[in-house]
Amino acid sequence: LSSPALDERTGAKVFLKPEMLQRTGSFKFRGAFNKLSSIPIGSRGGGVVAFSSGNHAQGVAHAAQILNMQATIVMPADAPLSKRQRTKAFGAEVVLYDRDREDREAIARDIAGKRGATLVRPYDDPFVIAGQGTVGREIAEDMAALGITPDIVVAPASGGGLIAGVATAIKARYPKAMVMSGEPEGFDDHARSLRAGKREPHHAEGRTICDALMATIPGEITFAINSRLLTQGITASDAEVGTAVAFAFRELKLVVEPGGAVGLAALLAGRIDARGKNVVIVLSGGNVDADLYARLIN
Amino acid sequence: LSSPALDERTGAKVFLKPEMLQRTGSFKFRGAFNKLSSIPIGSRGGGVVAFSSGNHAQGVAHAAQILNMQATIVMPADAPLSKRQRTKAFGAEVVLYDRDREDREAIARDIAGKRGATLVRPYDDPFVIAGQGTVGREIAEDMAALGITPDIVVAPASGGGLIAGVATAIKARYPKAMVMSGEPEGFDDHARSLRAGKREPHHAEGRTICDALMATIPGEITFAINSRLLTQGITASDAEVGTAVAFAFRELKLVVEPGGAVGLAALLAGRIDARGKNVVIVLSGGNVDADLYARLIN
Numbered sequence: 001l002s003s004p005a006l007d008e009r010t011g012a013k014v015f016l017k018p019e020m021l022q023r024t025g026s027f028k029f030r031g032a033f034n035k036l037s038s039i040p041i042g043s044r045g046g047g048v049v050a051f052s053s054g055n056h057a058q059g060v061a062h063a064a065q066i067l068n069m070q071a072t073i074v075m076p077a078d079a080p081l082s083k084r085q086r087t088k089a090f091g092a093e094v095v096l097y098d099r100d101r102e103d104r105e106a107i108a109r110d111i112a113g114k115r116g117a118t119l120v121r122p123y124d125d126p127f128v129i130a131g132q133g134t135v136g137r138e139i140a141e142d143m144a145a146l147g148i149t150p151d152i153v154v155a156p157a158s159g160g161g162l163i164a165g166v167a168t169a170i171k172a173r174y175p176k177a178m179v180m181s182g183e184p185e186g187f188d189d190h191a192r193s194l195r196a197g198k199r200e201p202h203h204a205e206g207r208t209i210c211d212a213l214m215a216t217i218p219g220e221i222t223f224a225i226n227s228r229l230l231t232q233g234i235t236a237s238d239a240e241v242g243t244a245v246a247f248a249f250r251e252l253k254l255v256v257e258p259g260g261a262v263g264l265a266a267l268l269a270g271r272i273d274a275r276g277k278n279v280v281i282v283l284s285g286g287n288v289d290a291d292l293y294a295r296l297i298n
Numbered sequence: 299l300s301s302p303a304l305d306e307r308t309g310a311k312v313f314l315k316p317e318m319l320q321r322t323g324s325f326k327f328r329g330a331f332n333k334l335s336s337i338p339i340g341s342r343g344g345g346v347v348a349f350s351s352g353n354h355a356q357g358v359a360h361a362a363q364i365l366n367m368q369a370t371i372v373m374p375a376d377a378p379l380s381k382r383q384r385t386k387a388f389g390a391e392v393v394l395y396d397r398d399r400e401d402r403e404a405i406a407r408d409i410a411g412k413r414g415a416t417l418v419r420p421y422d423d424p425f426v427i428a429g430q431g432t433v434g435r436e437i438a439e440d441m442a443a444l445g446i447t448p449d450i451v452v453a454p455a456s457g458g459g460l461i462a463g464v465a466t467a468i469k470a471r472y473p474k475a476m477v478m479s480g481e482p483e484g485f486d487d488h489a490r491s492l493r494a495g496k497r498e499p500h501h502a503e504g505r506t507i508c509d510a511l512m513a514t515i516p517g518e519i520t521f522a523i524n525s526r527l528l529t530q531g532i533t534a535s536d537a538e539v540g541t542a543v544a545f546a547f548r549e550l551k552l553v554v555e556p557g558g559a560v561g562l563a564a565l566l567a568g569r570i571d572a573r574g575k576n577v578v579i580v581l582s583g584g585n586v587d588a589d590l591y592a593r594l595i596n
Contacts, residue, residue, distance in 0.1 A: 004321060020551035023302060082548070249591075253318035253584035255551040286551035293547070294592030 005251045010267055012274035013148070017139055018254055020286025024086070026212075026260070027135050027162055027284050028059030028122075034131030035120050036063045044069050046116030051075075051104040054083035055212055055285050056122040061092035072117065074108045080211060080289045123161030124219035133165025139280055140173040148278050150177045154234065154263035155282035157181035157190045158215040160222030162284060167229035178231040180272070182262040184208040184238065190226065191233025193218050198227075209238045209292070212259030212285060234272060236265035244268055245296045248283070257288035258296070303549040308565055310572035311446070315437055316552055318584025322388075324510075324558070325433055325460055325582050326357030326420075332429030333418050334361045342367050344414030349402040351377045352510055353583050354420040359388035370415065372406045378587060421459030422517035431463025437578055438471040446576050448475045452532065452561035453580035455479035455488045456513040458520030460582060465527035476529040478570070480560040482506040482536065488524065489531025491516050496525075507536045507590070510557030510583060532570060534563035542566055543594045546581070555586035556594070 001016045019027040036048060047070030050060040057073040064071035071092040075084060076099040088094055095111070097104050112119045121128060135155070143150050153170050157163045160181065167179040181190040186204035193200045201217040208214065218226065236244070241258045244265035248256040256264070263281040266272055272279065299314045317325040334346060345368030348358040355371045362369035369390040373382060374397040382392055395405050410417045419426060433453070441448050451468050455461045458479065465477040479488040484502035491498045499515040506512065516524065534542070539556045542563035546554040554562070561579040564570055570577065 001319060018551075021299060025549075025551055246588075249553055249588070251323075253316075253323055253553040255547055255553060290544075290547065290592075290595040294588075294596055297588040298592060 001252070003252055010274050010279070012267075012277050012279045014267070014274075015143070015150070015278070015280045016252070017135060017280065017282045019135065019282060019284045020255055020257070020260065024055070024058040024062045024090070025285055025287045026055040026059065027132055027282075028055040029062055030059070030134050031128035031131035031161060031165075032056065032059035032120060033063040033066070035125060035127040036060070036067050036069060038127045039118050043118065046118065047071060048120050049074070049108050049111045049115070049117040050120040050122070051108045052122055053079045053211060053214070055287055057083065057087040057092070058090060058287070060120050061087050061090035065091045070117075072111055072115075074104050074111070076104070080287070082289050083287055086287070123159030124221045126221065129161050129165045129168075129222060129225070131165070132162040133169045135162065135282060136166035136169030139166070140169055143280070144173065150174055150280045151277040152178050152180065152272060152274065153280040153282075154180045154182050154266065154272065156213055156259055156262045156284045157183055157218075157233070158213045158259070159219045160190060160226050161219065162282070163190075163230065164222040164225040166282065168225060171229050179229060180231055181226065181233040182266055183233060183235050184210040184213050184241065184259075184262060185235045187213055188233060188235050189215070189217050191235060193223060194227065194230055194233050199223050209241060210259035210262060212257065213262065234266045236262050236269055236271060240265040240269040242296045245293070249297045254283065255286040255288065255293070256283050257285050260285040299550070301550055308572050308577070310575050310577045312565070313437075313441070313448070313576070313578045314550070315433060315578065315580045317433065317580060317582045318553055318555070318558060322353070322356040322360045323583055323585045324353040324357065325430055326353040327360055328432050329426035329429035329459060329463075330354070330357035330418060331361040331364070333423060333425040334358070334365050334367060336425045337416050341416065344416065345369060346418050347372065347406050347409045347413070347415040348418040348420070349406045350420060352381060353585055355381070355385045355390070356388060356585070358418050359385050359390035363389045370409055372402050372409070374402070380587060381585075421457030422519045424519065427459050427463045427520060427523070429463070430460040431467045433460065433580060434464035434467030437464070438467055441578070442471065448472055448578045449575040450476050450478065450570060450572065451578040451580075452478045452480050452564065452570065454511055454557055454560045454582045455481055455516075455531070456511040456557070457517045458488060458524050459517065460580070461488075461528065462520040462523040464580065466523060469527050477527060478529055479524065479531040480564055481531060481533050482508040482511055482539065482560060483533045485511055486531060486533050487513070487515050489533060491521060492525065492528055492531050497521050507539060508557035508560055510555065511560065532564045534560050534567055534569065538563040538567040540594045543591070547595045552581065553584040553586065553591070554581050555583050558583040
């Protein structure tokens with residue numbers, strides 16, 4: 001999608017990949033469906049288990065529903081209510097845990113062991129990364145169809161699965177394109193790790209409105225890809241993200257969740273040298289609670 | 299656009315035409331651009347004039363901007379500041395009038411006479427109707443590409459320009475499709491007129507949250523088309539429209555203004571016999587104030 005208002009404001013030719021329009025309201029369905037499809041028919045009886053604060057949960061739950069598999073999702077008790085309800089609506093069993101006192105990976109592994117379920121990791125899995133990468137493949141195909149060469153491609157990063165898949169697809173077709181990860185200010189483990197040349201955690205304490213982008217450190221598999229393909233990591237403050245969510249409401253008429261808007265936020269805040277360039281921004285999801293959304297657009 | 303959640307809820311195969319993604323945030327740009335393009339080059343010096351408090355104003359202003367013509371928009375003095383500002387941002391001159399004491403048509407005609415400007419009517423003009431009809435043409439082309447025959451097509455109606463253009467395009471390709479106008483309960487002048495076989499005003503007093511759909515009586519040219527091509531008019535209450543706006547936020551991730559959601563509202567409320575059918579709903583715009591939107595989604 002493009003927007004004359006956005007082009008005028010940024011001086012760039014901007015193309016938006018609207019992943020809020022994807023099944024389950026975010027890109028996460030892509031990786032989940034690809035992963036679940038890779039499980040041999042004979043191994044599907046035990047179902048799948050995943051840990052996620054939101055969008056991955058819905059992606060796995062819906063993919064399991066389509067493939068007639070049982071899904072158990074381990075979610076933090078403070079996850080947005082909308083994400084919990086929507087996960088249940090896809091037929092998954094939701095197990096809540098205490099974010100401060102319990103280890104979600106251990107809980108998920110325990111369930112996997114007892115039931116013979118396949119653990120579906122949110123990002124550090126080649127099938128998941130390849131699935132998210134279809135976002136990048138579609139961007140490359142759409143840009144090729146338009147005859148436009150992208151100069152800059154930005155996608156949000158938490159564990160780094162989306163950006164790793166996108167970068168793989170984009171760089172295969174457009175080797176000179178600069179691919180950048182977007183993160184909330186403070187939660188900048190990708191930006192730090194890319195500068196350091198090795199996986200580094202972020203140093204943020206507390207929270208960000210980008211609830212989907214709070215992973216502490218890049219994944220091992222994802223960083224092996226991202227360290228090779230990404231130009232840099234960029235960040236945006238929560239205030240800039242709020243401005244971007246409101247801009248998307250007012251000018252684009254798209255519902256973007258805070259974590260999904262971090263690339264747009266960096267662009268609107270002038271944190272990307274975009275003037276005169278062809279810029280692709282992945283808006284990665286739109287699952288946001290109504291009360292937070294109402295606050296941001298006002 | 300389609301939505302598994304919407305299909306599951308309605309038992310239909312639903313296709314949405316998302317006109318909030320159009321330039322200026324509604325379909326109105328289409329008719330305005332077609333009308334302005336039809337003005338001979340030699341007659342463009344006097345510019346254009348239109349009266350509107352909302353989407354038509356922005357459509358005309360933006361079309362004039364693109365075609366390097368001067369636009370004057372006659373708006374009520376109590377129109378929301380945001381709408382005045384957006385119209386001005388497209389380079390139009392805004393002339394305010396007193397809704398209770400002045401006649402906007404007379405003011406617009408006066409300006410047209412003095413300046414040699416072309417009056418751009420909001421619906422009762424063949425070029426405007428043809429422009430809005432590209433919505434229907436695109437629907438017909440998209441459905442043909444999918445190999446799916448639409449059974450029911452619904453679009454909102456105020457003066458009836460959009461639905462007249464849509465019906466013309468749809469019935470040309472799919473003569474058996476049932477095309478229906480959508481209106482807010484009470485403001486049902488199309489539904490009444492279709493039943494009566496002649497133009498009838500609605501009997502509503504007061505207001506509806508569908509501020510874009512408050513015309514009192516169908517247009518003459520539009521009704522000549524609609525009386526021939528429409529199956530019936532359907533309605534939805536303000537409460538049902540609010541539910542539809544919230545559904546579009548939560549499940550579709552699209553910002554729909556109340557007037558743009560009236561077809562979706564009727565569908566969700568069970569007012570259309572949709573089960574097992576291929577149903578196309580035009581979501582005609584997304585220009586809604588943040589405070590009203592916040593109220594509706596909560």
